Amino acid sequence: MINFRALQLANEQQSAYGLRYDDFARYRKHCANRTHRLRSSLKLTHGTKGKEFRKLPSLTEMDLEKVKEGHLQLLLFESERAWAYAQELTSLSLLPTNSAHSASLLHHATGRFRRAINWATQLLSLTQRLYTSHKFTAESLLECTAYLLLLNGRFLLSAPREDFESALPQLCVTRLILDILALHAGDSRDQALAVLWSDQVGPMVRWCAHQMGREKAYDVDSIVKEVSEQNVRDLVDNWDEVAEKFKKDAEHYGLGSNAKKLGKLDESRLMWEGEPVPVRNPELVDVLLKVQSAEMKMASSSGKDGKAPTKGNQGGKKAVAAYDSVLAALSDAEEVARKLSESESQKASSSTIPGSLPSSGGGQIRDMHFVHTYIVYQLLSKRIQRDLLLVDALVGEADAAGAAGIKGKTISSTSTSSADPRLYPAIVKLLDSILQSLSQLRTLSIVDDNPDLSAAVDARIGFSKAKRCVNLAKCYIVIPGDKKYAEALTLLQHATIHLREARRVLETLGLSADDSDPNDEVEFYPLLEKDLEVLEESINKEGLEYKRTWLEKGGAGAGEQQGGKGQKQKKPVFFNIALNYVDVDVELMERLRERAGMTPTAASTTQTSTGSTQNRIAQATLGSSKAPAIAAPKAFASAVGPRAKAAVMEEGMSRSGTPEPRESDGNKAAGATSRLGSLLGGWWGKN
Numbered sequence: 010m011i012n013f014r015a016l017q018l019a020n021e022q023q024s025a026y027g028l029r030y031d032d033f034a035r036y037r038k039h040c041a042n043r044t045h046r047l048r049s050s051l052k053l054t055h056g057t058k059g060k061e062f063r064k065l066p067s068l069t070e071m072d073l074e075k076v077k078e079g080h081l082q083l084l085l086f087e088s089e090r091a092w093a094y095a096q097e098l099t100s101l102s103l104l105p106t107n108s109a110h111s112a113s114l115l116h117h118a119t120g121r122f123r124r125a126i127n128w129a130t131q132l133l134s135l136t137q138r139l140y141t142s143h144k145f146t147a148e149s150l151l152e153c154t155a156y157l158l159l160l161n162g163r164f165l166l167s168a169p170r171e172d173f174e175s176a177l178p179q180l181c182v183t184r185l186i187l188d189i190l191a192l193h194a195g196d197s198r199d200q201a202l203a204v205l206w207s208d209q210v211g212p213m214v215r216w217c218a219h220q221m222g223r224e225k226a227y228d229v230d231s232i233v234k235e236v237s238e239q240n241v242r243d244l245v246d247n248w249d250e251v252a253e254k255f256k257k258d259a260e261h262y263g264l265g266s267n268a269k270k271l272g273k274l275d276e277s278r279l280m281w282e283g284e285p286v287p288v289r290n291p292e293l294v295d296v297l298l299k300v301q302s303a304e305m306k307m308a309s310s311s312g313k314d315g316k317a318p319t320k321g322n323q324g325g326k327k328a329v330a331a332y333d334s335v336l337a338a339l340s341d342a343e344e345v346a347r348k349l350s351e352s353e354s355q356k357a358s359s360s361t362i363p364g365s366l367p368s369s370g371g372g373q374i375r376d377m378h379f380v381h382t383y384i385v386y387q388l389l390s391k392r393i394q395r396d397l398l399l400v401d402a403l404v405g406e407a408d409a410a411g412a413a414g415i416k417g418k419t420i421s422s423t424s425t426s427s428a429d430p431r432l433y434p435a436i437v438k439l440l441d442s443i444l445q446s447l448s449q450l451r452t453l454s455i456v457d458d459n460p461d462l463s464a465a466v467d468a469r470i471g472f473s474k475a476k477r478c479v480n481l482a483k484c485y486i487v488i489p490g491d492k493k494y495a496e497a498l499t500l501l502q503h504a505t506i507h508l509r510e511a512r513r514v515l516e517t518l519g520l521s522a523d524d525s526d527p528n529d530e531v532e533f534y535p536l537l538e539k540d541l542e543v544l545e546e547s548i549n550k551e552g553l554e555y556k557r558t559w560l561e562k563g564g565a566g567a568g569e570q571q572g573g574k575g576q577k578q579k580k581p582v583f584f585n586i587a588l589n590y591v592d593v594d595v596e597l598m599e600r601l602r603e604r605a606g607m608t609p610t611a612a613s614t615t616q617t618s619t620g621s622t623q624n625r626i627a628q629a630t631l632g633s634s635k636a637p638a639i640a641a642p643k644a645f646a647s648a649v650g651p652r653a654k655a656a657v658m659e660e661g662m663s664r665s666g667t668p669e670p671r672e673s674d675g676n677k678a679a680g681a682t683s684r685l686g687s688l689l690g691g692w693w694g695k696n
Contacts, residue, residue: 471511
């Protein structure tokens with residue numbers, strides 16, 4: 010039994026050697042090299058040594074016992090070579106620089122197209138003989154038939170013929186065969202292969218129906234069903250027998266076989282908003298099968314479904330390591346999907362041959378872009394899930410180490426001051442990675458088009474920012490040396506703001522305290538109202554603890570915190586402000602001075618200092634011997650008035666705690682006079 014898949018081989022070669030970007034010249038050269046190698050290996054080169062030339066026998070008349078797969082490949086590549094040359098000449102004829110001899114180019118292209126159909130006809134004739142002798146499968150025969158009919162349809166649509174009435178039956182029968190191949194495919198790769206070729210036929214059927222003036226030309230399925238039933242038996246020999254044989258073989262090989270062995274994709278894992286994700290390319294099937302295989306291994310190793318991280322998971326390192334293979338497979342899938350999406354977009358914008366466009370309707374471009382975006386979403390979600398598990402693993406190990414004790418030190422995630430200094434910077438770095446992935450998720454088109462999903466992602470961004478601020482505040486507390494309580498409290502205020510934003514977004518979604526998010530797409534990051542409450546309680550508790558410690562100990566140096574000797578505590582600045590500008594009673598002032606570490610003063614000293622302003626004024630008045638100075642108090646009272654005097658006295662009372670510079674007995678009167686002079690504008694004491 011010869012295993013020859015014409016459509017699969019043609020698709021692989023076209024994708025690998027230039028036709029992904031409509032580079033027909035490169036593909037033609039590749040086909041020429043391939044045919045030369047096949048002729049050399051099969052000993053079918055033209056002519057012999059010497060002057061005598063011997064014509065090679067036709068491959069269709071060969072003995073079936075001697076026919077190998079290479080002979081079928083030779084016929085296929087000869088057809089592909091001629092077709093690629095015809096497409097290259099057609100594209101050259103459309104260039105403005107070749108307008109003078111475009112007719113000769115089209116004539117040459119028509120000759121090459123006829124040569125391609127001739128090679129494809131020989132291939133189908135040889136495969137029919139092999140099928141009759143039971144050396145060829147019905148599936149392979151249907152693929153060769155579809156290949157020949159597709160070439161005929163393209164030839165009839167190409168310029169200058171444009172015979173739409175003759176091309177429509179050829180294309181409709183081709184579409185019917187491809188639909189049957191896709192419906193009864195043994196695995197997901199064969200199904201995607203048939204769908205890929207079917208997508209090339211659909212736009213051409215629609216174009217023919219539109220040019221013929223048919224009603225509902227957009228309804229390709231109904232047109233294919235109507236036209237193919239009338240012409241399939243005329244265009245395909247023994248259609249009923251071959252189709253029935255293929256269906257029986259598909260059922261025989263499908264019964265009792267494992268989907269994993271057949272390479273079946275699990276459609277339940279490829280869903281978006283309740284709809285299946287369209288996978289219309291064999292290359293995508295291969296990489297997605299690797300992704301699902303890695304996910305199944307991860308689920309089997311962890312004993313869970315692998316969809317959502319769980320806190321307190323035993324064996325956290327193993328669970329985190331299981332994500333490496335999944336992320337690697339998703340990265341490969343994203344690269345393949347991105348290349349396919351870019352090639353489809355470039356092909357649609359640059360190609361000038363309507364009949365050769367595989368996606369001229371634009372549907373395949375949209376599907377490929379959607380699949381690429383979906384794979385990027387899955388990649389980012391798995392990365393976030395892995396980072397969340399890493400955070401839980403770090404916190405769990407810190408709690409376990411704190412319970413057991415390492416070298417006499419307690420390392421606990423709940424005790425900030427005694428925690429490992431490396432713990433919270435590592436958590437902050439992981440939260441930065443989570444925020445980066447969430448920000449990339451938010452910019453995806455499939456997220457932006459869904460209001461509920463975009464709101465859910467925004468809530469998780471705000472919650473992650475709040476957690477990052479909380480852990481960053483802890484970094485300022487556990488650092489060796491001075492404790493930076495001011496920076497930590499500022500970060501906690503920012504965390505409160507982000508938490509308020511996350512709660513507001515969750516309220517817009519209408520979720521209660523115990524309801525989970527209805528979007529299945531955000532199961533990788535579960536977020537409930539109680540999670541916000543727990544974080545808010547932690548923020549309030551940490552903030553109160555930082556304020557209390559800051560008030561009691563201040564920004565103590567490293568030696569003081571670590572049991573050093575002779576280190577004096579630095580008090581916050583607001584103690585000086587309070588002592589200078591706050592009007593308090595004597596007893597409360599004394600207690601504050603004691604707590605501030607200052608030497609307590611007697612109440613009489615405070616009372617005496619409160620009246621220092623009045624005494625200085627009276628002393629300056631009595632101590633002056635000059636007439637203007639003696640008359641100054643009256644001038645002062647008449648100039649400033651009672652309100653100004655009361656303000657001056659009140660200022661002297663309120664600043665009772667400010668230490669005054671010591672003055673000698675001889676300079677007291679002069680100093681009082683100069684101070685009053687500066688206060689009253691400089692006229693006091695002038696001669």
